[in-house]
Amino acid sequence: MTTGSRTLRRALLRAWPRRNRTLVVLVAFTVILTGALLAWPDQAPLTALVVPLLLGSILLSPRQLPWFVVLLMVMLMLAIGRLPDIVVRQVIAIAILYLLCFIVLVTSFRRSRLGVAGMLGESMLVDLRDRIQQQGGVPDLPDGWLVETALRSAGGTPFAGDFVVATRPRHSSRLEVAVVDVSGKGEEAGTRALLLSGAFGGLLGALPPGDFLPAANDYLLRQSWDEGFATAVHLSLDLATGAFEVRTAGHPPAAQLAAGAGRWTVHEGEGPVLGLIEDAGFSVVSGVVRPGDALLLYTDGLVETPRRDIGLGIDRMLGQAERLLRGTFEDGADRLVEALGSENDDRALVLVHRRS
The missing domain is CATH 3.60.40.10 (PPM-type phosphatase domain)
Structure with missing residues (x-):
């Protein structure tokens, strides 16, 4: 990599806010997990989507979090459509996942009064x-x-x-x-x-x-x-x-x-x-x-x-x-x-x- 390209890369990183980079990483991670659920519906568990949901609730700002949760719910719907047979156990797991998404959405709306993400708000109080x-x-x-x-x-x-x-x-x-x-x-x-x-x-x-x-x-x-x-x-x-x-x-x-x-x-x-x-x-x-x-x-x-x-x-x-x-x-x-x-x-x- 040339000196000019390194300088341009550093300038772009500085111009692009860190929270946007975090959002892109979480979206990419969610898409990869969804791809695994679509490719191996019998082996990959739907509960894997809890991981990006939890990370998003901690790292994303109140403005970004609702859109990320909506995206995750769409990914969850696509994964459900690939399931060969839906048994009672899977229905309960799907209901719990959507309930968690709803709880995170409500939390994000409450955080919007403060305007900062969960970890940043906690660090401010500390x-x-x-x-x-x-x-x-x-x-x-x-x-x-x-x-x-x-x-x-x-x-x-x-x-x-x-x-x-x-x-x-x-x-x-x-x-x-x-x-x-x-x-x-x-x-x-x-x-x-x-x-x-x-x-x-x-x-x-x-x-x-x-x-x-x-x-x-x-x-x-x-x-x-x-x-x-x-x-x-x-x-x-x-x-x-x-x-x-x-x-x-x-x-x-x-x-x-x-x-x-x-x-x-x-x-x-x-x-x-x-x-x-x-x-x-x-x-x-x-x-x-x-x-x-x-x-x-x-x-x-x-x-x-x-x-x-x-x-x-x-x-x-x-x-x-x-x-x-x-x-x-x-x-x-x-x-x-x-x-x-x-x-x-x-x-x-x-x-x-x-x-x-």
Whole structure:
């Protein structure tokens, strides 16, 4: 092959979209299978056409898939016409094949709302999930500080209505952390959590600490969702001095361990749920994290159940924290989340510890 022909071939491949090449390959594969069914009707099984049907449902775009399914159904009709004798077993197999084609057609029409093929749509959701987890990642901290996060979704799915956003604003010694619980659970709240995590992450690093919850409340009100409310707790911590401010919006209160006394204190704050009341105000609770102290921020999935009051749940959580965090705080967030709450509810927890 000459250099010019290679260059022309590469140019044609670049000009021809990959999805069109995939369609041509699948059509050719279907025609070859149909040819085998026509040539050897007694030996070649009709169910072989399930293979291109499955590949098409995974690889083809919603615009191409319906036409490919129609082609496959035509090929199936040609193959049926070559069968010498049709027995009951073959009738059942043919009915199942056409049912599968109908299911794939319905699926393609539903995918047309998104406009991408199955694998591409799944990869987009995975990418969004990874981004929400990255926003909950803890930024680099100075020596002497340990901050851990743990998140578990209802039913073990990778999407949850609880999320964490954390950031260190530039030219500042402060760490900003928000733990948010979106209405609903699991996949029901996952889409709203994906949107809110990006918006809240941007607000968290761009606004003064006292303006974050009011801005988040205004953002939720503008969405006009039927289930558009959320609860949140916001921690603003000075990593140089240990001074902190906590504000809550309809959320369980933060808890602080005073290492000197060995006792946990609950910092009760006042503030309405986000997304319900305009111009809402949020009170602030101030304090200092001294060497050896710890802070816990968490969602109600860790402390509240239909059969247990949230106050009793907080007492149980602090009892577990006193037992599980004794001696070391490393991996403490994961240990607490595993020991508390229900697998049927989303759970999120942030552990902040100032090393002695």
